[in-house]
Amino acid sequence: MRLARRPVGEVRPEDWAHVTEPVPVPGDGEFLGRTRYLSLDPAMRGWLDDRPSYLPPVAIGEVMRAGSVVEVVASNHPEFQVGELVSGGFGVQEYAVSDGRGVIRVDPALAAPSTYLGALGMPGLTAYFGLLEVGALKEGDTVVVSGAAGAVGTVVGQIAKLKGCRVVGIAGGPEKCALLTEELGFDAAIDYRAEDVRKALHAHAPGGIDVYFDNVGGEILDAALTRLAMRARVVVCGAISQYNNETAVQGPSNYLSLLVRRARMEGFIVFDFARRYPEATRELAGWIGEGLIKVKEHVVDGGVDDFPAALGMLFRGENTGKLVLRVG
Amino acid sequence: MRLARRPVGEVRPEDWAHVTEPVPVPGDGEFLGRTRYLSLDPAMRGWLDDRPSYLPPVAIGEVMRAGSVVEVVASNHPEFQVGELVSGGFGVQEYAVSDGRGVIRVDPALAAPSTYLGALGMPGLTAYFGLLEVGALKEGDTVVVSGAAGAVGTVVGQIAKLKGCRVVGIAGGPEKCALLTEELGFDAAIDYRAEDVRKALHAHAPGGIDVYFDNVGGEILDAALTRLAMRARVVVCGAISQYNNETAVQGPSNYLSLLVRRARMEGFIVFDFARRYPEATRELAGWIGEGLIKVKEHVVDGGVDDFPAALGMLFRGENTGKLVLRVG
Incomplete structure (x- = not known):
């Protein structure tokens, strides 16, 4: 899902280009992930505007920036094995290649994979x-x-x-x-x-x-x-x-x-708090485990092409809890 | 100068009542001051509105709240002698009686009296x-x-x-x-x-x-x-x-x-910093004495009845530096 043009006001279907391209092949020290859960966040709207902010805007033609949970389906990376679930900034696409930087391993014993995009993300x-x-x-x-x-x-x-x-x-x-x-x-x-x-x-x-x-x-x-x-x-x-x-x-x-x-x-x-993510994640996981924090998620089933419609839900207040797109 | 009615928007002459009343007589432990310099402050506008703020509003019929420097002209207070200049919240009036609470003695060796309403006030x-x-x-x-x-x-x-x-x-x-x-x-x-x-x-x-x-x-x-x-x-x-x-x-x-x-x-x-006024005043006086802070004052000569006109100058940006009314 690439950004086709800068939205004015509400984001419209024509602002996106859903394109089909060959699945990339991971090189040495890389793995290929298949998207399982895509995160939808209000902050995404700001990333589409061409103005100075805390991150550069998504460029026209670029794959939309997004956090997601992917399943490793091919790997030339010593630390990531086929079948594992990992979370990272893989973008709105069905497959993504990664060198593992900034990638967090999903521990299914701790929480459901989607929770790595919400209460644990x-x-x-x-x-x-x-x-x-x-x-x-x-x-x-x-x-x-x-x-x-x-x-x-x-x-x-x-x-x-x-x-x-x-x-x-x-x-x-x-x-x-x-x-x-x-x-x-x-x-x-x-x-x-x-x-x-x-x-x-x-x-x-x-x-x-x-x-x-x-x-x-x-x-x-x-x-x-x-x-x-x-x-x-x-x-x-x-x-x-x-x-x-x-x-x-x-x-x-x-x-x-x-x-x-x-x-x-x-x-x-x-x-700005990135260095303290591990300590905070441990504490949040503990609270979730003890039932002190109940995880609320709003899961929409679909494909990458459903991303624009799902994004719109945020701005109409149609989600309760963390909105995620489960890519079937 | 008493508040006659609550101003709407710009303060108008009709919002004030300049009344003539007998000069009060100081009781035991009190002194009578004659106003020499009246302070004009942007914050005064807020004091005229009947809404919750950091101070209660000036009541209709009340003497307008203001800082001023007065000369002690009669005293039954052991610490204040006739002829001394003191600064305090004496209000917009020619004479005021005070029991000395919150009153600061003007030291002419440190700065001009009006400066106690400005850079030292x-x-x-x-x-x-x-x-x-x-x-x-x-x-x-x-x-x-x-x-x-x-x-x-x-x-x-x-x-x-x-x-x-x-x-x-x-x-x-x-x-x-x-x-x-x-x-x-x-x-x-x-x-x-x-x-x-x-x-x-x-x-x-x-x-x-x-x-x-x-x-x-x-x-x-x-x-x-x-x-x-x-x-x-x-x-x-x-x-x-x-x-x-x-x-x-x-x-x-x-x-x-x-x-x-x-x-x-x-x-x-x-x-909120009242407890630290003495230390700050000492430091400010030192900087003024060394010429590191140049005192800018805009002195208007007149009487208490000139207060409304002088107040208006603030909102039209007609003053440079601290605006004071020297009461002749």
């Missing part, structure tokens, strides 16, 4: 470092997370709970909200499609918000800013409500509450 | 703690300050220079810009009325901005956000461009650069 690590490091979480904090039923949000809320915090999730629709409170242990959930978020935050975070973990931006960020506790931390993880904008991003007009509440708003990129 | 302390503590200034940083020719901005830039930083000031008009570079030692100045601020920042801060000290908000904040260096600190001190808005504050639509640049935006209120 980038979204889980993003939740972990964003909440604990950037958010400087303390026991007893009141934590609010937006996009709470998504890949990152579900993990943010559950880590905050196991650290002894009060957790309020903001999500779209009654099913997602029920998941948060009934299955994942959140103290409260706010349905932004049906409720006045500002009033609901007043009710559910009466002492103010100590950590606001933002995945969505826009109106919800602005509502959260009106309810900050003193010395609050606003973690800027993403702004999915703004990624398809054709006009300027909506800036948070209540940002002066940072001054009134002596609060800070801070952005981060999970890659 | 709240604006100087705001610059000091905002830049050094909230901004976490390091030698070699590139510092950009908006409202650079104002009471806070002039001190911010000069502290940054003496700490070994590159300093770029943003101000309105060629005279203010010339002051910054020719008299106060700034490395560059940007005239936001005549220049494209974004392009000018590109030219004058080619390696990006490490500390952006914001006094103005609006378009200039948005321009600065496009030029942040990695791990930049955005100090939210004020937003004078937005204080008279009748509609919502303009939020910074480029706030996602906090994510791309792993930067933080943090607000503060100088009062």
Whole structure:
């Protein structure tokens, strides 16, 4: 799946070129993987725009960048054997050749392969470092997370709970909200499609918000800013409500509450914590094993050609938990 | 000068009631001061709005809150003698009674009395703690300050220079810009009325901005956000461009650069550093004495009834340096 042109606003089918090419042959020290699970992430939208960011944009004609789990089907690499499952940045394609750099071995005893793209992968690590490091979480904090039923949000809320915090999730629709409170242990959930978020935050975070973990931006960020506790931390993880904008991003007009509440708003990129991935992955795997973090995944079955449609689901809020495409 | 009604947008003469009342008589442990210098501060605009903030709003009918320097003209207080000059929050009135709490003695050997409202008063302390503590200034940083020719901005830039930083000031008009570079030692100045601020920042801060000290908000904040260096600190001190808005504050639509640049935006209120005022005042006085900080003041002569007109000057950018009303 190659990028055919730069999308304007919402990504359209014509922005992609699904091409058929010969399966590559692995050279010395390389292996060939066959894609089993493809990751779909909100951040992908940003990679399609030609503007300076934390990664270069995907070039026109380039295979779309994506994390995935592949099965090794041929190997000239001493450390990877045929039949093994591995996770890495193999792109949106059926087969990929790799020299093994940046590749993580899937341990089926630890978690399902798809979980290496979710709670044990980038979204889980993003939740972990964003909440604990950037958010400087303390026991007893009141934590609010937006996009709470998504890949990152579900993990943010559950880590905050196991650290002894009060957790309020903001999500779209009654099913997602029920998941948060009934299955994942959140103290409260706010349905932004049906409720006045500002009033609901007043009710559910009466002492103010100590950590606001933002995945969505826009109106919800602005509502959260009106309810900050003193010395609050606003973690800027993403702004999915703004990624398809054709006009300027909506800036948070209540940002002066940072001054009134002596609060800070801070952005981060999970890659900066790469050296600490092993320790974080071990801890996340432990919590998953103990049942302290329940893994929520939304699996769509299909082929590589279903990638564009699956990507669109993220921006319409159609997924609950980590969205993955299982390539049959 | 009492608040007659809550202003909507720009403050109007009808929002004030200038009333004549008997001069109060100091009781035991009190003194009577006669106002000599009145402070005019952008923050005053916020104190007039009836909304939750870091201080309660000035009540309708209340004497307007203001810092001032008064001369003790009668005293039943053992520590304050007739003829002394003292600084404190005495309000916009010709005479005030005080029990001495929160009052600072003016030492004419250290600085002119008016300087106790500027570089040695709240604006100087705001610059000091905002830049050094909230901004976490390091030698070699590139510092950009908006409202650079104002009471806070002039001190911010000069502290940054003496700490070994590159300093770029943003101000309105060629005279203010010339002051910054020719008299106060700034490395560059940007005239936001005549220049494209974004392009000018590109030219004058080619390696990006490490500390952006914001006094103005609006378009200039948005321009600065496009030029942040990695791990930049955005100090939210004020937003004078937005204080008279009748509609919502303009939020910074480029706030996602906090994510791309792993930067933080943090607000503060100088009062939180009150315990450290003595140490900071000593250091500021030392720098002023050595000529490392040049004091810029804009003195308007008049009476208490000139307060409304003088206040308006701030929002039209008519002052250079600290604006004070010398009460004749």
